Every structure is written in structure tokens, then in C-alpha cells.
């Protein structure tokens with residue numbers, strides 16, 4: 001391919017420096033560097049070796065975005081030369097992600113979450129207030145920022161030298177109907193000093209007192225907690241403190257056990273994936289371990305974007321070494337030398353903490369060419385997403401890491417066979433991975449004894465919406481929905497529950513008559529719902545469910561990758577249909593609209609490529625059918 | 633082509649399609665198996681000379697034991713698969729895909745097959761309400777990912793927009809684009825390796841675009857016209873044809889097609905010259921041609937003005 005660049009568009013010095021920092025300095029004149037006549041002669045450097053670095057495309061685009069605030073033609077040219085990617089191709093990638101811009105925009109963009117939980121906490125009014133104060137140019141509405149326990153939430157995306165993104169949540173501390181614009185930015189997170197929490201309390205000040213994101217850790221009964229045991233108690237930036245709280249006990253034990261034994265214990269534990277698909281984790285690891293093709297990759301899916309989900313964020317922010325240790329064990333068990341953590345772009349603090357933990361572990365010989373002197377080599381790279389829910393779909397995530405648009409792949413082949421870079425790949429989310437520490441420490445059988453038999457181990461639920469104390473709650477599998485809501489203090493003011501959204505936008509609503517469903521894989525399945533990612537979002541009898549349904553319809557329209565027809569057009573038609581129902585202006589009759597929605601839903605479920613399209617109607621249909629949202 | 637598949641005739645695979653037993657070489661797709669039985673299977677994004685991208689989903693079939701329908705165009709056959717090509721689920725999904733496209737894209741220049749399939753499956757694109765008004769030029773090109781105006785209760789969104797005419801050789805009428813990805817494939821890894829166009833944007837706002845939606849003459853386009861050759865809906869069209877159609881003079885009944893060999897170089901590409909009123913109006917090459925696989929370069933595709941350089945009559 002001859003690279004045809006955008007005529008006359010030169011990168012600025014800042015842009016070059018930013019890109020070079022992300023992808024390394026140019027190796028030859030071919031890549032815009034110094035010409036080295038001795039080494040280069042008349043030979044062009046490039047070809048496969050250069051194109052093999054395409055996976056640096058997203059980091060390079062991020063570097064430009066964070067430095068100058070948008071991707072200029074000159075910067076795009078430079079990125080393309082450095083990675084041998086055609087400008088149209090790179091432009092296609094850049095325009096896929098909501099946090100990247102190809103048009104000039106202010107250097108600070110305020111993303112105001114106006115998704116489900118934040119709407120209940122006054123997000124629309126907050127959005128208006130922010131627009132009034134800062135100008136519409138600088139303020140965007142955002143899909144769920146994963147801060148539902150501190151709604152309403154705001155993410156500041158900042159560009160400039162040394163600028164860092166940060167969140168403010170809750171952005172309004174007063175009653176929901178009179179939100180205040182967020183306070184001026186706190187000092188940016190900088191390395192060396194302790195990161196500042198969005199709520200304004202430093203980690204040091206509240207260590208030992210638990211975490212406001214996980215209310216159970218704040219009261220005295222933490223002995224019951226396993227996944228959250230260290231949360232709010234351990235210094236997330238200190239390896240020593242992690243060790244002092246039981247960290248890095250599982251890894252030496254795992255290495256002594258050997259890979260086969262770890263997989264055996266994982267299978268015995270009956271641990272199932274916590275991201276929504278509930279696939280047996282041990283089986284997945286076994287399948288990858290057995291693949292003859294090399295290398296094997298381990299990917300941690302930390303693109304936690306399901307509206308209402310924030311448990312992985314809390315684990316990464318508060319106990320990041322646990323993720324690093326868990327990944328090391330799974331990599332050892334499955335023969336992976338290289339791991340990736342793909343963190344959603346909206347989680348700057350989680351990303352910073354995981355990066356720091358990886359660096360700390362590497363320095364201590366817990367990652368690297370010879371982990372704990374065992375001869376096992378493993379290292380982890382962090383990749384930052386850039387605002388695309390679909391990248392939580394595992395094959396879309398692979399494409400995103402590889403430097404392509406985050407479009408899901410058709411399956412089969414499945415990741416265990418052909419995953420990242422076409423190689424056998426283990427992909428699990430944060431919560432699933434962290435469970436392996438327990439499996440190794442207590443043994444598979446003991447782990448399987450926790451829970452109900454069909455759903456084993458501890459489980460994190462993200463309880464949000466109209467509850468007294470929203471947050472991440474840990475229970476051994478088994479309690480009912482009512483009990484979990486009770487853990488969070490029930491509905492404020494003793495009001496009645498009107499509906500609960502289980503599993504997020506891709507899940508479904510259940511009504512007040514279904515509060516006694518056990519929150520297990522089998523229990524939710526029995527009532528035609530699903531556990532999904534552990535979302536329990538409560539709507540009381542004052543909540544505007546029509547508004548929630550419209551938001552969900554808009555969400556899928558926004559987040560469809562656009563690749564396949566059923567989802568690309570189906571999510572649009574579904575949103576239009578919901579708008580008609582909401583406006584009380586059905587085409588023909590309400591009954592016919594209902595039948596049409598059913599056909600749209602069936603086509604999306606049956607013919608879409610991936611889970612996004614396949615689940616895009618579930619919550620909406622459940623709201624209409626179970627709750628009669630548009631009937632009254 | 634980068635993705636040539638290998639069929640292995642020494643390893644026959646037997647499966648069942650609509651109750652009948654079918655045997656095809658290993659490596660065949662379900663689509664090939666269906667076609668070997670003469671089952672008319674609709675396809676839009678599939679083309680024999682490109683790797684299947686399986687995005688339009690009009691070819692879906694029901695595979696026993698699978699949770700969802702599977703795309704026939706890309707799914708390789710396996711022994712003892714049980715396939716149904718005309719079940720209620722299959723018919724519904726095919727009808728909906730055709731309705732979704734016909735209600736959002738101008739399909740008036742798509743092949744007669746499309747009309748036949750729409751009839752067969754009873755597609756009624758009008759049931760989504762009146763179409764939304766056309767978009768301004770470049771409006772869709774500027775749509776950012778993840779942000780859209782809330783859907784209107786009154787009108788069905790679509791991709792209607794002005795034609796892009798920015799060079800003398802071909803036009804891009806994206807009001808007709810079904811986003812089948814074929815032009816992107818042909819411009820990229822599958823044929824031309826130029827990568828002048830890519831899919832940009834996301835969701836309903838996804839579109840085929842050059843970098844920054846720059847006009848073709850400033851882009852990397854080399855005018856091989858291979859994208860035109862694969863476009864199934866007339867979205868990419870010779871300027872000569874576009875002008876004749878615009879003037880109301882395009883008339884297929886007055887056209888002939890003549891096969892010849894390109895005179896320019898030693899490769900020897902076969903050209904099919906479509907001629908109306910003694911003037912060449914479009915040039916293609918047969919998809920199954922073993923030299924071209926349907927692909928040409930700018931000279932064969934567009935370099936024929938000299939043969940009709942006649943003195944003014």
C-alpha cells in the first residue's frame with residue numbers, strides 16, 4: 001500500500017511528541033524519523049513489521065486527543081505514517097469512539113451522565129444547569145458512567161499537557177430536584193501524590209473506614225466479605241499493604257499446584273463468568289490451556305459499560321493488586337505470556353490504579369520474565385477504551401485492542417480458539433478473575449459449597465436507584481431480590497417498589513410481585529429474567545418508567561456498532577416506536593405497535609451478530625408487558 | 633484475494649437442508665450447500681469474489697441446536713447439521729431485514745432479486761411511518777458516535793441525502809447505501825489495497841467515508857472503480873450513467889454489452905463494454921474471470937474516451 005496522506009496537513013510539535021510517547025520514537029526515515037543512510041540505504045522500512053504495530057492505533061489516537069483535545073488532520077497523518085495505516089482507515093476507527101473527536105472542541109469536555117440511575121437523581125436538570133454554565137459546546141450527555149452509587153455523576157475529560165481526566169460524583173448533594181453544578185475541578189491526579197477521590201476524601205483519610213462505594217465495608221461485619229474483604233481497608237497503591245492484608249498468598253500456592261491442578265480446582269469450583277453469559281470459567285481455561293496454537297493471550301474485560309454496573313470499577317479502584325495477582329494465576333494456568341486489561345475510557349481512576357499496581361508488581365518480580373523465580377514469564381498491558389459500550393463484547397474488544405473499529409466478529413470461531421490477534425484467548429471480566437484467588441486459596445470444592453449448588457461462590461451486586469444506601473454488595477449466591485434491596489436499606493421513605501431493572505439495559509424489568517426471586521443464575525432464569533452483570537436498579541412508585549424506557553431505547557440506538565442491519569436499523573425503529581407510544585400517537589393502534597415491536601425484537605434477537613442486538617429489546621418489552629408502562 | 637478458502641472435495645460433508653440430505657465438499661458454506669440444491673437464498677452483502685462479511689443478515693437460516701439464526705453466506709458446513717431455510721423464524725428475520733433496509737435506503741436501483749425477495753417475504757417498508765425528510769449534504773458525515781437527537785415519534789429515519797458528485801468519473805449516492813462493506817473490501821485488502829474509504833461513525837450514523845469526508849480528488853482514491861463493480865444498489869455509479877439517468881436518457885433497451893480485452897497492458901483483462909447510442913456508458917469485468925475476478929484499474933475502467941473521440945456530427 002502506498003500511504004496517501006491528507007495533503008498539506010502537518011503535525012504540530014506537541015502532536016508528534018504525544019504520538020511518539022505512545023508508540024515510541026520513529027525507527028527510520030520511513031516513519032518520519034532521521035534518515036540513517038548506513039542502516040537504511042535505499043531500502044524502505046515498513047511492511048509487515050510496521051503494520052504489526054497497528055494495535056498501537058487506539059493508544060496513539062488517545063495520545064493526540066489528550067494532548068490537543070481533538071484529532072487534527074496533521075496528527076492523523078502522523079499517526080498513519082508511524083503505524084502505516086491509511087488515513088481513511090484510521091478516521092474510521094477514530095469516529096467509532098465517543099470520547100475521541102475529529103472536530104475542534106473545547107479542551108475540557110464535561111460528560112454528564114444522563115443514564116438510568118443518574119436520571120433518578122436529577123441528571124436532566126443537572127445537564128441543563130451545566131450547559132447553561134459552560135456552554136452547550138463543552139457539555140455532553142453520557143451513557144452510564146458506572147458511578148451509579150454516587151449519582152448524579154460527571155466525568156471531566158481534559159486535554160493539554162499533563163491534563164488528567166477525573167470524575168465528580170455525586171455532582172449534586174442536594175435534593176434531586178435542585179441539583180447544583182459540580183464544584184471546580186479538584187487538583188488533577190498526578191503521580192507521586194495520592195489520587196483524590198471524586199468525593200473529595202483522600203484514600204489516606206478514610207483508610208480503614210471502608211469504602212462509600214461498598215457500604216458493607218463501612219459497618220462492623222466485614223468478616224462475611226471475601227471479594228470485598230480488602231476494599232476500603234487496604235491502600236490500593238501499596239504492594240506492601242496488599243501483602244499485609246493477605247495479598248500474594250494465592251500466587252505461590254498456585255505455582256506450587258501447577259497449571260493442571262489450578263484448572264481442575266476451577267472446574268470443581270463451578271465458578272461461572274460474572275459478566276452476563278455465565279459460562280463456566282474453568283472450562284474456558286481448560287479449552288485455552290489445551291490449544292496447540294501459540295501464543296495464548298489473557299484479556300481482562302474491564303470495559304464495564306452495562307448501565308447500572310460498577311462493581312469492577314470498585315474492585316480496580318480499591319484492590320487493584322488482587323486483579324494483577326488473579327491474572328497472573330490464570331495466565332499461569334492457561335499458558336499465557338501476555339495479558340491485557342481493557343479498561344473503559346470513563347474509568348480514569350481505575351485505570352491509573354491498575355497501571356500503578358502492574359508497575360509495582362513488575363518491580364517486585366511478581367510480573368515479568370521470571371515470576372517469583374518460577375521461570376514463568378508473564379506481563380500485563382493496559383489499554384484504555386474510548387467510549388463504546390459495544391467494546392464490552394469480547395470480540396469487539398479484541399478488534400479494539402488490535403486497532404480496528406470495535407465491531408463484533410461473527411462466532412464461531414470462539415475466542416478460546418481464535419481470539420485476540422487470531423490466537424487462543426482467555427477473556428474474563430474483573431470479578432470473575434478475582435474469584436480465582438478464592439478458588440486457589442480455599443480449593444474448588446469449598447468454593448462450590450458457597451452458594452446454591454448451581455450458582456456457586458460469592459457474588460457482587462450493584463444496587464442503585466431508589467435505595468437508601470446504593471453501592472456494591474457482596475453475598476454468597478442465594479438471597480432473594482428483596483433481601484438484596486434490604487441490604488441496601490430498602491427504598492427511602494418507606495415508599496413502594498414499582499420496578500427493578502435486573503441485569504442492566506441488556507437485562508429486564510421485574511415488578512413488585514417478583515421480589516422473592518432468588519438472585520441466582522437459575523432463579524432469575526426461572527422467571528424469564530437474567531442476572532446479567534449483577535445490576536439491581538430500584539425504581540420507586542414515583543419514578544418515571546416511561547422515561548427510563550425511552551432512555552434504554554436511545555441507549556441501544558447510540559451504542560449499536562452499526563455493522564449488521566437488524567441492530568443498526570432495528571434499534572432506530574425501536575426507538576421511534578417507543579417515542580410513538582410515549583407520545584400517545586401509535587401508528588394504527590397500540591396493539592399493532594405491540595405486534596410490530598415484537599417482530600423487531602425477534603429479528604434483532606435472531607439475526608443480529610452479537611449480544612447487543614440480541615438483547616436490545618428485552619428490557620423494553622419487559623417494561624411494556626410486565627409493568628404495563630405505556631398502558632396507563 | 634487475501635482470504636481464499638480451500639474446498640476439499642476429497643472430504644465430503646453430509647448435512648440436512650429442509651429435510652433433504654445434501655453432500656458438499658468440506659469447507660463449503662451453508663450458502664453453497666443451499667445453492668447446490670437450487671434453494672434461492674437471498675444475499676446482499678455477499679459476493680463470490682470477496683470474503684463474506686456477514687453483516688446484512690438476509691441470508692440467515694435456522695440451525696438446529698443454535699440459539700440464534702446463523703448466516704448462510706459465511707458459516708461453513710459441518711457433518712450432520714440440520715438446516716431449515718424456510719421456517720417461520722427464518723422468514724420473519726429475512727422480511728424484517730428487507731423492511732429495515734427498504735424503509736431507510738433507496739433500493740430502487742437494486743437488482744430485481746431484491747424486489748422478488750421482498751415480495752416473497754411480504755416486506756412492507758411503509759409500516760414504519762412516513763419517511764423523515766432528507767438530510768442536508770454532509771450532515772450524516774458529521775454525526776458523532778454515541779450522540780443523536782432523540783427519535784421522532786412522527787417519521788422513519790433514513791439515509792436520504794444529496795448525491796456526492798466531486799469528480800468526472802463516478803458519483804457516490806449514499807442515499808442508496810445499505811452498508812454492505814463491499815466497496816470498503818474492494819478498495820482495501822480484497823482487491824485494490826488502496827484504503828481510500830472506510831466505514832466511519834457508528835450505529836445508524838455509520839457510513840462509508842474518506843478521511844474527514846474529504847472529496848475523492850483529495851483522497852487516496854485511484855479511480856480503479858472496483859467499488860463500483862461490487863456495489864449492489866447503484867450507490868456507486870459511473871458519472872456517465874448518472875448523467876444519462878439524470879437527463880432521463882438512460883434506456884437499457886437501447887444498450888448492448890460487448891466483451892473485449894483491455895488494450896492497455898499485458899495483463900489482458902476482459903472488459904464488458906455497455907454501450908448506448910454508440911457511446912460507452914459503463915465498463916465492468918466478469919466476477920468469475922480468472923484474471924480479474926471482476927476487478928480492473930483506472931485505465932480499463934475509465935480510459936475509453938479515445939475510442940469515442942469522434943468529430944462532432
Ligand code: SF4
Pocket residue numbers: 390407408559560561562563564565567568608609610611612613614
Ligand atoms: S448486533 Fe448491533 S452491536 Fe452487534 S454486531 Fe450487530 S450492529 Fe453491531
Ligand code: SF4
Pocket residue numbers: 808809810811812813814815816840859862863864865866867868
Ligand atoms: S456504497 Fe455500495 S458497496 Fe459500498 S457499502 Fe454502500 S451499498 Fe455497499
Ligand code: FES
Pocket residue numbers: 674675676677678685686687688689690691692703704705706
Ligand atoms: S449475505 Fe449473508 S449476511 Fe449478508
